Structure formats: C-alpha cells, structure tokens
Amino acid sequence: MKYDRQYYLLTEDSQSAPYMLSKSEKSDDGLLKLLSMRSIKRKVLGPGYVHITMGDDGNFKPCDYHEVLPAGLVSEKFKNILDSFQLPGVDFYPAYIENRGNIWKEHYLIHIWQNHRALHPKRSVYDGTYEDDRFILEKMSLNEEVLNKVPLHERLVFRLNEDPQYLYHESVVVALKAAGLTGVNFLNIQNWGPGSAFSTEEEEDDFYNNL
Structure with a gap:
C-alpha cells in the first residue's frame, strides 16, 4: 500500500466550489474526446469555451483550478507548474471562460492520457x-x-x-x-x-x- x-x-475548495462550470457548444468538437486515453492533438483545431451553469455569476472570478469534466480547467500559472515536470501524456488546450460579456483567456482544459x-x-x-x-x-x-x-x-x-x-x-x-x-x-x-x-x-x- x-x-x-x-x-x-x-x-x-471554498472559492471554486460555489460555481459549476462546463464546456459550451462553442467549444471545438475535438474537445469532446478529453476522456480518450491517447493523444487528441490532431482532433482539436480550436479553443474551448466554458460558461457558468450554476452559482452566482455576478460574483464570479476565475480561480487557478475549476472542476470542469473530465480532468479540470486550469490557469496559466497552474499549467506552467505542470509543464516544469515535462509530463508525458498530459496536454493542455486553450479555453476561454465567458460570463456576462467578460472573457478570461489564459486558461486550459487538461487532457491526461497517460494511463x-x-x-x-x-x-x-x-x-x-x-x-x-x-x-x-x-x-x-x-x-x-x-x-x-x-x-x-x-x-x-x-x-x-x-x-x-x-x-x-x-x-x-x-x-x-x-x-x-x-x-x-x-x-x-x-x-x-x-x-x-x-x-x-x-x-x-x-x-x-x-x-
């Protein structure tokens, strides 16, 4: 053990949990393959789009981590830390958070296919x-x-x-x-x-x- x-x-945590975020229909179709246990780089041709589906969107501010299925949505800061480990089988795809006319870039959907x-x-x-x-x-x-x-x-x-x-x-x-x-x-x-x-x-x- x-x-x-x-x-x-x-x-x-208590900052991110009050909000439920999910990919919107504007997301690239290739990002439907994030559960795949192999690379999907050839299938993803554009960015993902994420919106709030539950929570007080008037008070929303992006965190470094949000539990967007399947493996999460992370900030540039979070991504840079993982990149420093040169992880095999872990890829990142740009995703934009949209809320009330605001757009936050420099976020990424994680695809973990090392299994x-x-x-x-x-x-x-x-x-x-x-x-x-x-x-x-x-x-x-x-x-x-x-x-x-x-x-x-x-x-x-x-x-x-x-x-x-x-x-x-x-x-x-x-x-x-x-x-x-x-x-x-x-x-x-x-x-x-x-x-x-x-x-x-x-x-x-x-x-x-x-x-």
Whole structure:
C-alpha cells in the first residue's frame, strides 16, 4: 500500500466550489474526446469555451483550478507548474471562460492520457465486476506490482485505466501547494470515497508531516 500515501486527487475548495462550470457548444468538437486515453492533438483545431451553469455569476472570478469534466480547467500559472515536470501524456488546450460579456483567456482544459491499469483488484472496493471494468469505484488502493515497473516520471500524473480518476504524485502536489494556487484542494487517495468533497485541515497537516 506504499503508493496509496503518495497519490492525490484534485478537488475544488471554498472559492471554486460555489460555481459549476462546463464546456459550451462553442467549444471545438475535438474537445469532446478529453476522456480518450491517447493523444487528441490532431482532433482539436480550436479553443474551448466554458460558461457558468450554476452559482452566482455576478460574483464570479476565475480561480487557478475549476472542476470542469473530465480532468479540470486550469490557469496559466497552474499549467506552467505542470509543464516544469515535462509530463508525458498530459496536454493542455486553450479555453476561454465567458460570463456576462467578460472573457478570461489564459486558461486550459487538461487532457491526461497517460494511463496505467493500477488499481489493486483485492484491496480496492468496487460495486460490480473488476475484470471487465463494469463497476462503480468506492475505495481505491494502488497495485505495487504494476507501479514498481513504471518509471517515476511516467506516473507523476496519470489516469487510472480502469476508471476516470486522475492521480497526482506527492512531488507534483508539493510544487502546486507552494505556488499558492486558488480554487484547489488535494485529497489523498486513502481518504477518497463517494461523497468525499474536499480535504480536511487534518489531512493538510498530515501531508507536510509525512514528507
């Protein structure tokens, strides 16, 4: 279970959570492929457009992270931090946030297509059948036998092949935390489960204590 301590998911915080953002019909059709587990660079020919679908849009100000499906909408600042790791299988596509006649540029939809079939089939808890990926994941645990064979730089940020969950290694999380980004919390996968919305202050303290 050594890898369970090392990986985190991104969640929204109190600044970003009051708003629900989603891609609008103006977005390039290629961006419908953001769930793909291979590159879609040849399919995306234009930018994405994001609008507010829930929340008080009169008070809206963009954060560095918004939970736009499937893998998030991030600012230029956020993107630059990830770029510094030269992550394989992680691409960014320009997206404009539109609200009440205002347009915010320098934001990006993330496409994480680096993927590993890395769930531990016995320690993870799921409702359904693991073998054919027909299940609802309820608790995740990572498979050491799989990840031991993957060089660290190829698993710093990746998608679970079995389920659309996007995992960030603690070394990347340290850099993101140090940047003082807005709109984002980090949830250790040991504490993840249906209904887990955000990390607690205790988990924040544990994160630094365990480094």
